[in-house]
Amino acid sequence: MTCLVHASGGGSDRPLLTKVITPTEIQNFDNVAKFDLHNLDITTFDELVSLIDWLSKEPHMALIRGQAIREGPNQFRRLRPRAGAPATIRASAEGEHWIMLDIDKYVLPDFIDDKDEMIDLIISELPAPFQDSSFVYQWSSSSFVHGDVKTVSIHLFFALKRPRTCYNLHTRTMRGDWSSGLIDAAPFNPIQLHYTASPIFKDRVIDPLSDNRTGVRFDRNDTVDLKPFVEPRTSPNFRTGGAPLVQDIDGLISVIGDDGHIHAATRTASYAYARQTPFALRSDDTFISKVMEQIAKAGRGDDYSEHYVKRMIDTAVVKITR
Incomplete structure (x- = not known):
């Protein structure tokens, strides 16, 4: 319902x-x-x-x-x-x-x-x-x-x-x-x-x-067979505080282009960079340079630009901080 x-x-x-x-x-x-x-x-x-x-x-x-x-x-x-008024909606x-x-x-x-x-x-x-x-x-x-x-x-x-x-x-x-x-x-x-x-x-x-x-x-299936999500049990600690675990940003950059995956891998690296790097320590130019170098190694340097990577970072920052 x-x-x-x-x-x-x-x-x-x-x-x-x-x-x-x-x-x-x-x-x-x-x-x-x-x-x-x-x-x-x-x-x-x-x-x-x-x-x-x-x-x-x-x-x-x-x-x-x-x-x-x-x-x-x-x-x-x-x-x-x-304020004395009842709830009107329930999950x-x-x-x-x-x-x-x-x-x-x-x-x-x-x-x-x-x-x-x-x-x-x-x-x-x-x-x-x-x-x-x-x-x-x-x-x-x-x-x-x-x-x-x-x-x-x-x-x-x-x-x-x-x-x-x-x-x-x-x-x-x-x-x-x-x-x-x-x-x-x-x-x-x-x-x-x-x-x-x-x-x-x-x-x-x-x-x-x-x-x-x-x-x-229209595709093969009319319904999505979505397996239930089981929340992982992790011990609280001062480093994560229940937040997503810290990811290796350079490692995420290094897999850009694997199996032809440019766009999704670039977004994943950009979100990790925006989420984990304090503003005072950010160097967008360095991050963008590393990403573009990896894209070039994959033979796709002509298809993507530095402006594209910058938009990816800016979008990630907006979503994470709002």
């Missing part, structure tokens, strides 16, 4: 849960306090496709992974009681049969400008169970609006063979086998809004994605 949320209000006063794009600005989502809450079941890929397609046309609606304790209008999204104890992977500010190689190739590249970096499964995709509201694209953001919806809980997915993304920085952990908070509506374009602004903003890719 998951929850469909509808911004509370009436008629033209109902707040928007999407962005408005004009010739001069991209207006952010309205600040919405209260919602009408409706529970629904999503158990198959066909149901997921139909739901996301419908929601893409509903600018006042969105999804969350949690479920409403009591369905009805005009409610806050609360996991815990506050499903059984988990959900669907998952949305939030790929935020994905740094593109300089030589890729085809949208299908962008999706192919992102899918190739996902955990193996997702790579041969059907999915629904939604480009972010501001994708391709400004023409030249260096990073992209996209939501990927998959149906799961067995339900998975918010806690399990969040833990896995923060400090488990999904912690490379590719997948954002925020959507695995039970009250986190999944914005699904296409943006509204005004004053003769043309949507650069037209009918391709939301789409479906």
Whole structure:
């Protein structure tokens, strides 16, 4: 059971849960306090496709992974009681049969400008169970609006063979086998809004994605057979404090190009560098030089640039520090 949320209000006063794009600005989502809450079941890929397609046309609606304790209008999204008011949302104890992977500010190689190739590249970096499964995709509201694209953001919806809980997915993304920085952990908070509506374009602004903003890719499997994540048991110590273990940055750089893996290996090294190196001790130029040298050894020096590696570092820093 998951929850469909509808911004509370009436008629033209109902707040928007999407962005408005004009010739001069991209207006952010309205600040919405209260919602009408409706529970629904999503158990198959066909149901997921139909739901996301419908929601893409509903600018006042969105999804969350949690479920409403009591369905009805005009409610806050609360996991815990506050100031005498009861909680309104709870995490499903059984988990959900669907998952949305939030790929935020994905740094593109300089030589890729085809949208299908962008999706192919992102899918190739996902955990193996997702790579041969059907999915629904939604480009972010501001994708391709400004023409030249260096990073992209996209939501990927998959149906799961067995339900998975918010806690399990969040833990896995923060400090488990999904912690490379590719997948954002925020959507695995039970009250986190999944914005699904296409943006509204005004004053003769043309949507650069037209009918391709939301789409479906069919593959061998309709559901992802996602094995349960078992959190590793590690003894607390002063060095790690429960954080990810320290990685050998030079070692991560040295495997760039192995088996043709440039992009994913560069991102992994960049995230380790951004996460582990204190700002005062950082030398981006040295790191970039080492990465570019390794890329050149792999015979791909003409395909990647120093600016590409710098974007990778900057994106990692933003994600880690926000």
